[in-house]
Amino acid sequence: MISYCKDRKTFNLMTRNSSYVFRVSSSGHLEHIHWGGKVTQEDYSLVNPFLKRAWSANPLNDGSYFTLDTFRSEYPTYGYSDFREPAIEVLFQSENRVLNLIYKNHVVIKGKKQLEDLPCSQGDEEVETLIVNLKDDIFDLRVRLLYSIYYEADIIVRSSLIINDTSETVNLERAYSASIDFDDNDFKLLHLSGSWARERHIMEKDLNQGFYAIESKRGNSSHQHNPFVAFKRQETTEKNGEAYGMSLIYSGNFKNSIEVNEYDQMRVGLGINSFGFRWTLKPGMSFQTPEAVLTYSDKGLNGMSHNFHSFIKKYILRGIHKSAERPVLINNWEATYFDFDEEKLLALAEVAKSVGIELFVLDDGWFGKRDAADCSLGDWYVNTHKIPSGLDGLAKKLNEKGLKFGLWVEPEMVSPDSDLYRKHPDWCIHEVGRSRSQCRNQLVLDFSREDVQDYIIQRLTKVFNSANIEYVKWDMNRNITEAGSALNKISGEIFHRYILGLYRVLNQLMKNCPKILFESCAGGGGRFDLGMLYYMPQVWTSDNTDAFERIKIQYGTSLAYPPVAMGSHVSDVPNHQVMRMTNLDARYHTAMFGNLGYELDLTKLNSEELIEIEKQIKKYKEVRSILQYGTFDRLISPFEKNYAAWQVMSEDGNDIIAYYARGLSRPNDKIRRLRLVNLNPNDNYRILNQVYRGNYLMAIGLTILPKKGDFLTEVYHLKRMDVK
Ligand code: DGJ
Numbered sequence: 001m002i003s004y005c006k007d008r009k010t011f012n013l014m015t016r017n018s019s020y021v022f023r024v025s026s027s028g029h030l031e032h033i034h035w036g037g038k039v040t041q042e043d044y045s046l047v048n049p050f051l052k053r054a055w056s057a058n059p060l061n062d063g064s065y066f067t068l069d070t071f072r073s074e075y076p077t078y079g080y081s082d083f084r085e086p087a088i089e090v091l092f093q094s095e096n097r098v099l100n101l102i103y104k105n106h107v108v109i110k111g112k113k114q115l116e117d118l119p120c121s122q123g124d125e126e127v128e129t130l131i132v133n134l135k136d137d138i139f140d141l142r143v144r145l146l147y148s149i150y151y152e153a154d155i156i157v158r159s160s161l162i163i164n165d166t167s168e169t170v171n172l173e174r175a176y177s178a179s180i181d182f183d184d185n186d187f188k189l190l191h192l193s194g195s196w197a198r199e200r201h202i203m204e205k206d207l208n209q210g211f212y213a214i215e216s217k218r219g220n221s222s223h224q225h226n227p228f229v230a231f232k233r234q235e236t237t238e239k240n241g242e243a244y245g246m247s248l249i250y251s252g253n254f255k256n257s258i259e260v261n262e263y264d265q266m267r268v269g270l271g272i273n274s275f276g277f278r279w280t281l282k283p284g285m286s287f288q289t290p291e292a293v294l295t296y297s298d299k300g301l302n303g304m305s306h307n308f309h310s311f312i313k314k315y316i317l318r319g320i321h322k323s324a325e326r327p328v329l330i331n332n333w334e335a336t337y338f339d340f341d342e343e344k345l346l347a348l349a350e351v352a353k354s355v356g357i358e359l360f361v362l363d364d365g366w367f368g369k370r371d372a373a374d375c376s377l378g379d380w381y382v383n384t385h386k387i388p389s390g391l392d393g394l395a396k397k398l399n400e401k402g403l404k405f406g407l408w409v410e411p412e413m414v415s416p417d418s419d420l421y422r423k424h425p426d427w428c429i430h431e432v433g434r435s436r437s438q439c440r441n442q443l444v445l446d447f448s449r450e451d452v453q454d455y456i457i458q459r460l461t462k463v464f465n466s467a468n469i470e471y472v473k474w475d476m477n478r479n480i481t482e483a484g485s486a487l488n489k490i491s492g493e494i495f496h497r498y499i500l501g502l503y504r505v506l507n508q509l510m511k512n513c514p515k516i517l518f519e520s521c522a523g524g525g526g527r528f529d530l531g532m533l534y535y536m537p538q539v540w541t542s543d544n545t546d547a548f549e550r551i552k553i554q555y556g557t558s559l560a561y562p563p564v565a566m567g568s569h570v571s572d573v574p575n576h577q578v579m580r581m582t583n584l585d586a587r588y589h590t591a592m593f594g595n596l597g598y599e600l601d602l603t604k605l606n607s608e609e610l611i612e613i614e615k616q617i618k619k620y621k622e623v624r625s626i627l628q629y630g631t632f633d634r635l636i637s638p639f640e641k642n643y644a645a646w647q648v649m650s651e652d653g654n655d656i657i658a659y660y661a662r663g664l665s666r667p668n669d670k671i672r673r674l675r676l677v678n679l680n681p682n683d684n685y686r687i688l689n690q691v692y693r694g695n696y697l698m699a700i701g702l703t704i705l706p707k708k709g710d711f712l713t714e715v716y717h718l719k720r721m722d723v724k
Pocket of ligand 1: 333363364408475477521522523524540542543
């Protein structure tokens, strides 16, 4: 996996289909050479020639054309002739900002180190890690670059450790997890951006000379931008061509920066956002960055997504639910909002059970005196006016009906109108002396404080153990403003300390309650990232449950995350977010490509609708392992057309479930084709009474006839025949 040529001081990090090559240049700097298709060359001296460039300074002063101005650096620094975005910035006590990182030594180890305070990728025997030690040529400031190679998965995980071995305190002002210098910009940048209820739409950009940033300064990874970027060649499609993907295992402020210089060299940096960041490194202290997950594929964007999906399923998700089929749930939020009592919940549960639902999730409003979103966050005590039997009694009643019980919480928040806030007004994030901006009538608890973390761990462990709770939805409904703390005074540390505190709380709760299936949520998909997936193996994809809006959201999300990570629900019509009418089929067809749930008042449906839902759930259960864990391929993009398609294939290739959706109806429309992918060309596939050859389905495709009506969907389940 990791080969090192001693004579040429060159590293080749090989995965099944890729190489990542760099070397120690004669100047001692780490020089990036290649990331892409697999190469086994020994001599790379011709790849990065230095040309005479006006205005480029040579820090060696040796009369050559050497300059860091165009140097392809593995971990670039500021100060010695490189004017591009650095990977690291430090401020020494002498106010010196210049850093010159020089290779010292390296070691290759089997397996990989688990990070202490941060989520990170798993893996043992099958992983090899390269550790490269760099040091500033003057100060004892060291940087350790870590590269873990997942050969089969075609993944490289990078992070860095910054160690202050000087005798003075050093301020770390930026510490990226990875930086990659491409030698051209002939790419399209793809990023997943949007807003609340419109998360992770695929956005594409050509990259010209200039600077681009995909980032969050909100405290969470955010609805607006996702800590993921992809680069594809101009000619790359879903099926073919080169694609690079980069994702961060982190849930807070992040930055993916892209800079193209005057020679069309492109630098990509990934890591914690340097905006407002300053970490105090006392002598002997070190700072570990989050991990960045990198993949390259020459099999198009789907190839890139396959790599991410398999990697996440194998090396990010953990716990007993990692590979387990996820239950079909009913969530009472859009059914009742705050207006419920025990009787109403049990009536909903009764119908839910009768149609085959397995888990009942009690959403917001069960605690304190919360009948609206204006109070009680922090008061995690059941409201016995609404639920006289308490959580335990309710759970028992649901269990007797044959349903599991799940509970909603929003532990990172506090309402000013709460007992917790009245008792501990300094427990929220705030700038001392400034007013505290409320959002949804709430403030953010100061998770940078250990006493706050401990309180939440202890209180929630009690709640989760107070009844037979088998699922928890962990919500978070606002961004951080006035980012300060009554205790932790260093403002540049607050955002990262908050996330470290959150991870500590989650870690402890997972240990205390290992059987609970956790689903993370942040007003829908405001924190859909690998950091949260490490603790909670599924995410509430979006508050937008409209079947048609969901096509784009799920299509976009699939670029970086597998279907089993996505919670997707059938909800009421007109849809509560966009008031759109869609039929029950379309709502189910779209929601079934993830962890299926229902979020509507089933007691108000007529018997035909309930029979329909019962059939949907029966069918879903038959194929759910394929839908949740199968290989997902995007076929037609809703960002390009008025229709969309995707398919999921079982691991053994015997089942293919394809989805086709139309947008607005087109009068007198043409006949369309749905071409599938990755079938065995010579095998036969059956759907109902029709048999197709694999090559037919891939070259000609299923025939889609025009239909009248907006927002119509079809699902095709094809089975391979004559399977031995
Ligand atoms: C936001 C979530 O995304 C919704 O699903 C719901 O749980 C509400 N919060 C409850 O306040």
